[in-house]
Every structure is written in structure tokens, then in C-alpha cells.
Amino acid sequence: MLSQEELALYQRQLIIKGWGKEAQEKIKNTHLFIAGAGGLASPAALYCAVAGFGKITICDFDTISLSNLNRQILHNHSRMGMHKADSAYATLTQTNPYIQVEIKNTKITAKNINTLLENSHIILDCLDNFETRHILNKACVKLHKPLIHAGVEGFSGQLTVVIPHQTPCLSCFLPKKSIKNPIPVAGVTPGVMGTLQAMEAIKLATGLGIVTAGKLLLFDGLAMRFSSITLEQNPVCKVCRK
Ligand SMILES: [Zn+2]
Secondary structure (H helix, E strand, C coil), X not given: CCCHHHHHHCHHHHCCCCCHHHHHHHHHCCEEEEECXXXXXXXXHHHHHHHCCCXXXXXXXXXXXXXXXXXXXXXXXXXXXXXHHHHHHHHHHHHCCCCXXXXXXXXXXXXXXXXXXXXXXXXXXXXXXXHHHHHHHHHHHHHCCCEEEEEEEECXXXXXXXXXXXCCCHHHCCCCCCCCCCCCECCHHHHHHHHHHHHHHHHHHHXXXXXXXXXXXXXXXXXXXXXEEECCCCCCXXXXXX
């Protein structure tokens, strides 16, 4: 049930055609797991928090350094050296006190991932490396949990929603290892792509609209152009074709 305060807080979205109390309650009953607390997670977590997701778990083991702050708007200069998960908790609980925020101050590994994802309904891939993405993808396919993937470089970004056993998985098309480290990135690019991840999370939770499943959305910020390509399942994919 939504309280009077929540009805007031979400009023402007409740009046969207097709949204209403029913969709808002679905959002409230949805537990999101956000992998990473960096550039993509910053807008994704902020917009998911203000949308009213009942519980948001955010997982990151890293600490805040100066070079993070051109894009990681969950954090700020007064929190230098602080764990990103703790900083995310401070920001998100202030942004929306009507939701539950849980933090996991840990590195995602093949060993702990199943436990980490245990009670969550939708997973957001806000990571910055392919190695951990593949661990997350494998667990989502195994546990039948939808995964909203995004990635950025420079002024370019990509996004897809993996619906296990319905769409190709990340392992079908993503390289095994990260090529560049550090990845060059303009803060606005994860700003766009993380916001789109939040939009897909809202659509998955409510059933509104059509999510970017089975397709890879490509964003070219310099040309200001969105395009998409159809993803093909890799017939020999070790993750989704067993
Ligand atoms: Zn696959």
C-alpha cells in the first residue's frame, strides 16, 4: 500500500496514462540489484530511487578518488576516500527516504554472486569491466533474472536487456576481457546510458512499453544518433546454450 506521502511524492508519474497506483505498487514491490556504484550507477540509482523502487541494493568495493568525479554524481569532493557503497547509501537515502537502500561493500566474484542476487528481481549491469560482467550475466541466466546491461566509452554507449532463455545473453556478443584500462569517458555519456537503464527498469517492473530485448541500442553522442542492431544468439554460447 502506498502512503499519503508516497502518493504525493509520485503524483506526477501516477498521472501518466497507464501508470497509476497499480504500476507504482509494482515498482514499490520490486527489489533492484545495481552492480557498481560508478558512472552508470550514479544516474541509474538516483532515477530508480526517485521512481520509488521499494528496495535498491548497490554493490561496489571501491573507494572514491578524484578521477571518479567527472561522472560519478552519487559522490562528491567531501567524500574522498570513502567507500562508494557508503557514499551511495548516504546520497540515495537522502534522495528518497521512502525506499530501502542496502549496500554490499564487496567485490563481485563467481563465488559470491548467487548469494548477492538472492532476493532481487531486476539486475542492472553498471560495471566497468567485461570480466565481472560475464560473472553477473552467467548468474542472471542461471537464476532467470532480467539483466539491464549498459556500457560506455568516450561519447558512445550501448544498452540491452537480457531476458534469460528468451534473448541472447551478454556472453553471446561481448568480448571476454576489457581492452582499455582506464576507459576514456565523458561524464555525460554514462549520464545518458545510466538514465536509460533506469527507464528500462521502470518498464520491466511495471510492464509498460517495450524493453530493448534481443537488440543492442547504440548511442553516438558526437553525431547525436541512436541506432540498434539485432542480437543473434551464439549457437555455441557456453552460458545460455547448454
Ligand atoms: Zn549466450
